[in-house]
Amino acid sequence: MSRKQDTRDRFYSKLRIANNGCWGWSGSKNERGYGYVRSRKKTTTAHRYSWEIHFGEIPHRACVLRTCATKDCSNPDHLFLRPHLTHEARFESRWTEDENGCWIWSDSLNSSGYGTWWDGGKNISAHRSSWERNFGGIPNGKHVLHKCDVRNCVNPNHLFIGDVFSNMADMVEKGRSCTGERNGMSRLSEDQVLEIKRLYSEGGITQRELGEIFGILGGSVNRIINGRRWSHIQ
Numbered sequence: 001m002s003r004k005q006d007t008r009d010r011f012y013s014k015l016r017i018a019n020n021g022c023w024g025w026s027g028s029k030n031e032r033g034y035g036y037v038r039s040r041k042k043t044t045t046a047h048r049y050s051w052e053i054h055f056g057e058i059p060h061r062a063c064v065l066r067t068c069a070t071k072d073c074s075n076p077d078h079l080f081l082r083p084h085l086t087h088e089a090r091f092e093s094r095w096t097e098d099e100n101g102c103w104i105w106s107d108s109l110n111s112s113g114y115g116t117w118w119d120g121g122k123n124i125s126a127h128r129s130s131w132e133r134n135f136g137g138i139p140n141g142k143h144v145l146h147k148c149d150v151r152n153c154v155n156p157n158h159l160f161i162g163d164v165f166s167n168m169a170d171m172v173e174k175g176r177s178c179t180g181e182r183n184g185m186s187r188l189s190e191d192q193v194l195e196i197k198r199l200y201s202e203g204g205i206t207q208r209e210l211g212e213i214f215g216i217l218g219g220s221v222n223r224i225i226n227g228r229r230w231s232h233i234q
């Protein structure tokens with residue numbers, strides 16, 4: 001058996017055909033979730049390999065994309081070619097504007113619901129990348145926050161830099177390490193409660209974002225702001 005045939009057989013042996021016709025991949029995957037095929041000459045992602053053995057060589061720098069939503073699908077009938085897009089154009093192709101003017105990220109989200117974007121060899125959050133491509137670098141330790149409260153929105157006009165964050169992160173750390181009880185509100189210090197009230201009254205930050213910063217639930221933030229908790233602190 002020729003080496004070429006050998007590689008091809010290995011490719012077919014790793015496929016798992018699903019009910020929807022997708023050819024899933026049961027072999028090794030790279031860090032981006034794509035299956036890959038190793039031959040003597042080179043390593044190729046499984047879907048590109050599938051394209052090559054069914055339709056021939058892929059034009060220089062062209063992308064092989066899928067019409068289905070199965071990330072590791074190699075069914076040649078689910079694949080199509082698209083000319084290479086610049087990094088910039090690829091980013092722009094991954095959001096759609098909704099009726100509120102939010103640019104909703106249509107690609108993968110992380111576990112907290114923020115869009116993720118593959119850049120410079122790693123996954124970064126898409127809204128941070130949007131800030132950087134429009135306004136430049138993000139100062140060390142600062143955060144890019146949403147005015148619109150939509151985590152997977154990448155509209156640069158809906159973003160702002162939170163310059164109070166590093167201080168607060170410190171405060172939260174201190175609050176956590178010096179309180180014995182971890183349940184409910186007891187881990188917040190009076191200073192933190194005051195800070196939450198102050199930040200909220202200044203505007204530009206949502207209750208949910210405050211909850212994230214201080215590590216408490218949005219409902220607890222709401223109770224602080226409306227005075228149902230910690231009302232003795234003005």
Ligand SMILES: [Zn+2]
Nearest residue numbers: 022068073078
């Ligand atoms: Zn498919």
Ligand SMILES: [Zn+2]
Nearest residue numbers: 102148153158
């Ligand atoms: Zn938005």
